[in-house]
Every structure is written in C-alpha cells, then in structure tokens.
Amino acid sequence: MPMTLDPCAKPGLIHPDEAIPLLLSQVSAIDDSEMVRLAEALDRVLAEDLASGLDLPPFDNSAMDGYAFRFDELNGQESGSFKLAGQAFAGHPFKGELPPGHCVRIMTGAPVPAACDTVQMQEQTQVQDDAILIQAPKGKGANVRRRGEELKAGTRVLTAGTRIRAAELGVIATIGISQLRVVRRPIVAFFSTGDELRPVGSELAPGQIYDSNRYSILGLLQKAGVEWLDLGVIPDDPEALRQAFRTAAAKADMVLTSGGVSVGEADYTKQILEQEGQIHFWKLAIKPGKPFAFGRIGKALFCGLPGNPVSSMVTFHKLVWPMLLKLQGQAQSQPLMLTAALSTAVRKQPGRVEYQRGILSRNAEGALEVALTGSQGSGMLTSMSLANCFILLDQYQGDLQVGETVMVEPFHGALA
Numbered sequence: 469m470p471m472t473l474d475p476c477a478k479p480g481l482i483h484p485d486e487a488i489p490l491l492l493s494q495v496s497a498i499d500d501s502e503m504v505r506l507a508e509a510l511d512r513v514l515a516e517d518l519a520s521g522l523d524l525p526p527f528d529n530s531a532m533d534g535y536a537f538r539f540d541e542l543n544g545q546e547s548g549s550f551k552l553a554g555q556a557f558a559g560h561p562f563k564g565e566l567p568p569g570h571c572v573r574i575m576t577g578a579p580v581p582a583a584c585d586t587v588q589m590q591e592q593t594q595v596q597d598d599a600i601l602i603q604a605p606k607g608k609g610a611n612v613r614r615r616g617e618e619l620k621a622g623t624r625v626l627t628a629g630t631r632i633r634a635a636e637l638g639v640i641a642t643i644g645i646s647q648l649r650v651v652r653r654p655i656v657a658f659f660s661t662g663d664e665l666r667p668v669g670s671e672l673a674p675g676q677i678y679d680s681n682r683y684s685i686l687g688l689l690q691k692a693g694v695e696w697l698d699l700g701v702i703p704d705d706p707e708a709l710r711q712a713f714r715t716a717a718a719k720a721d722m723v724l725t726s727g728g729v730s731v732g733e734a735d736y737t738k739q740i741l742e743q744e745g746q747i748h749f750w751k752l753a754i755k756p757g758k759p760f761a762f763g764r765i766g767k768a769l770f771c772g773l774p775g776n777p778v779s780s781m782v783t784f785h786k787l788v789w790p791m792l793l794k795l796q797g798q799a800q801s802q803p804l805m806l807t808a809a810l811s812t813a814v815r816k817q818p819g820r821v822e823y824q825r826g827i828l829s830r831n832a833e834g835a836l837e838v839a840l841t842g843s844q845g846s847g848m849l850t851s852m853s854l855a856n857c858f859i860l861l862d863q864y865q866g867d868l869q870v871g872e873t874v875m876v877e878p879f880h881g882a883l884a
C-alpha cells in the first residue's frame with residue numbers, strides 16, 4: 469500500500485493522536501489463519517466468529533445441593549412434607565417417575581427432573597424419619613438454572629478479532645469446540661543499531677554499553693503474542709544494514725529497529741530505506757519518544773524506534789502496539805485512565821505530551837496517589853521497571869506541585 473501521507477511535510481511536532489491514525493491507515497489486517505487446538509489457543513486472536521451449538525446451560529439444573537420438588541404442592545404453605553423418590557447427581561439424572569407429594573434429593577449441577585420446577589437448598593429442609601420437610605422458597609423456579617438462560621443455541625458467543633484469554637478458553641470449551649481458527653501470528657523482525665552496543669555476555673570496551681533495547685523489545689513482542697525474529701545488533705555499516713533489512717523484510721510483516729532515528733550522523737537506515745522502500749522521519753510531540761521513523765520495506769511495515777531505552781518502550785507502547793492490534797484484526801482499545809493526586813512534585817516544560825513514570829497506590833484514606841519513580845531521563849530504564857503506570861501530562865502543561873490531580877494510565881497491554 470503506498471504511503472499517502474507524510475506528516476513531516478507539516479512544520480512542528482506531530483501530536484500522537486494525529487500520528488496513530490496515520491500509522492493505522494497503513495496497516496492491513498493479516499488474512500492468513502490457521503487451526504489450533506483449544507489448549508494452544510491462549511493469547512491467539514480468533515479469525516472467525518464462534519456460535520454456540522448448544523443452549524447454555526444445556527439442561528435445567530440445580531444451583532444448590534438440596535431437594536427438587538413441585539412448588540405448587542406447597543399449596544401456599546410456609547413448608548411442606550415430601551417423600552423421597554430418588555436422587556439426581558451431577559452426571560447421573562433421576563430416571564424414575566415422581567408421584568405426587570414426592571421430592572428428589574439433588575446436587576448442584578444435576579439435571580432437575582422434568583416433573584420438578586423448584587429446588588430448596590438443604591439448609592432450608594429437615595429430614596424427618598422417611599419424609600423431608602421443605603420450607604417454602606421465595607418462588608417457583610428457585611435455585612433452578614434454566615436451560616438456555618445464559619444463551620440459546622445459534623447465538624454468537626465470540627467475534628473474530630477477540631484475543632483469547634483464560635475466560636475465552638473456558639467459554640469455547642463450554643460450547644464444546646476443540647479446534648478453532650486463529651489469525652496467523654504477525655512476524656516481527658527486529659534489530660538494534662549502534663556501534664556502541666555490545667551483546668550481554670561480552671566484555672565492554674571504553675565507550676560501549678550493553679544492548680538492552682533488544683531485550684525490552686523482545687519482552688514487549690512476546691507479550692504482544694507475535695512471532696519474533698531477533699537479528700541482533702547490526703553495526704553502522706551500510707552493507708550489513710542492507711542485508712539485515714532484506715532478511716527481515718523477506719520474512720516479516722513488520723521490521724522494528726532501535727536507534728539512529730534522530731538527527732545523528734550515521735544515517736544509513738535512511739539511505740537504505742529510501743533505496744529499498746520508503747521512510748519518513750517524524751518528530752512526535754511526546755516525551756520520551758520524539759524521533760520516530762515509519763515506512764515500508766518490501767511488503768513489511770517498518771518502524772524505527774528511538775535508541776533511548778525508555779523512548780523505545782514508550783513509542784512501542786503508543787505507536788507499535790496499536791499497529792500490532794490492527795495487524796491481528798483486533799479492535800483498538802482505549803486505555804483505562806485514572807486520576808490520582810501527585811505525592812511528588814513534577815517538572816514539565818510545555819511542548820510535548822509527557823509519559824512520566826509513576827507508582828500508583830492507595831493512601832491510608834483509600835484515595836489514589838501517584839509518585840514519580842525518580843529521575844525521568846529517557847536513558848534511565850529503571851524508571852520503567854520501578855513504575856506501574858504512566859503519569860500523562862498534556863502538551864502545554866507546566867510544572868505541577870504535590871497534591872495536584874493528574875491523569876494516570878496504569879501499565880497494560882504488552883507493558884503489564
């Protein structure tokens with residue numbers, strides 16, 4: 469799909485609310501799907517709607533351990549005495565006839581005999597020699613879970629695009645489905661760029677640092693449920709980069725890189741993508757995460773995350789995560805936002821939306837409060853690991869004092 473919009477044609481910073489729809493307009497949902505066994509379907513995305521072939525529950529059954537009987541046989545009295553005709557256990561229905569004045573011992577989940585309409589829990593009954601004294605329940609039908617009361621056969625239970633969580637695994641099992649069609653996992657290839665980067669496990673020479681972004685991005689990709697292809701650290705060498713881009717684009721739906729997207733010198737990524745695909749360099753009105761590159765190489769989408777470790781995580785969360793949702797046919801979700809009182813002062817220059825890292829908790833009175841994790845440098849990745857939320861500060865916001873109310877976005881999605 470050609471890129472029709474180049475927001476960098478506009479002067480100034482692009483607000484993330486403007487950037488996200490532009491990015492999403494370039495993403496098409498994957499249309500390949502595969503069958504998986506139910507036990508392997510966790511975190512996969514449904515490729516088709518699922519309807520129930522059964523009424524749920526499939527038969528009238530008891531919600532309590534007790535006695536099933538005909539309500540009208542109480543004749544409006546506060547209690548009545550019934551003879552026991554038999555028993556119904558879960559998986560073992562009562563099969564006999566139910567003569568007038570009789571009841572059936574019944575367990576939770578057992579089919580309610582056709583002749584009965586009501587169950588009384590055993591705590592509201594008394595065994596008296598060979599009779600059962602049943603206190604009148606509130607009404608006819610008490611403690612009976614009616615066939616089809618949750619849903620009727622033929623009802624759509626789950627829609628295409630639903631990510632399967634533990635609850636969905638159970639729902640799908642409830643309707644008796646053992647295999648289901650899910651969207652092929654997107655393949656995301658990623659590599660870090662930068663001559664200062666060394667892989668963990670090696671020695672550092674002066675001026676070198678360990679490549680951490682590949683690990684935080686790996687974590688985000690694993691959480692996002694995609695298939696990932698780790699191409700390592702690619703040195704600032706045009707041929708090595710070209711090769712890495714070609715390998716990545718041949719196999720992946722999306723190529724992610726970190727580093728080299730600001731105004732620095734070593735700009736081979738730009739050269740190569742201009743020759744082999746398309747690239748746009750954006751300056752976003754977010755902090756951290758101002759520089760961001762977006763484009764295409766072959767059939768793959770390309771996202772160039774900024775090298776600063778917090779910036780790469782924030783841009784992944786804000787920009788890449790919505791693209792991954794769309795690639796998998798999932799709906800965009802609006803994050804849960806809360807308000808909390810600041811328990812530390814916040815420094816903020818007007819200009820960019822800020823994602824400061826916070827620790828959200830309840831104070832002794834039960835009210836939500838949020839503290840900064842400490843210094844907010846975009847190279848300080850411990851600010852992310854200490855945090856459980858972002859403190860969201862508007863573009864034109866200035867400094868804030870202790871006690872002022874701020875919006876917070878608890879970590880969710882791949883960050884949680």
Ligand SMILES: Nc1nc2c(c(=O)[nH]1)N[C@H]1C(S)=C(S)[C@@H](COP(=O)(O)OP(=O)(O)OC[C@H]3O[C@@H](n4cnc5c(N)ncnc54)[C@H](O)[C@@H]3O)O[C@H]1N2
Pocket residue numbers: 660661662664665677678679680681682726727728729730731732756757758759773774775776777779846847
């Ligand atoms: N003159 C300007 N300089 C910078 C600007 C700017 O607007 N004008 N923007 C700053 C901002 S904001 C950011 S964010 C960074 C982004 O820079 P790059 O994407 O070009 O990234 P690098 O320069 O390669 O690296 C930045 C920083 O992050 C470290 N890094 C890089 N990759 C990794 C990795 N895989 N693991 C750990 N750390 C990594 C790198 O060593 C640098 O310290 O640019 C600012 N500069």
Ligand code: MOO
Pocket residue numbers: 754755756757758759774776778779846847
């Ligand atoms: O956007 Mo950069 O991430 O401010 O450091």
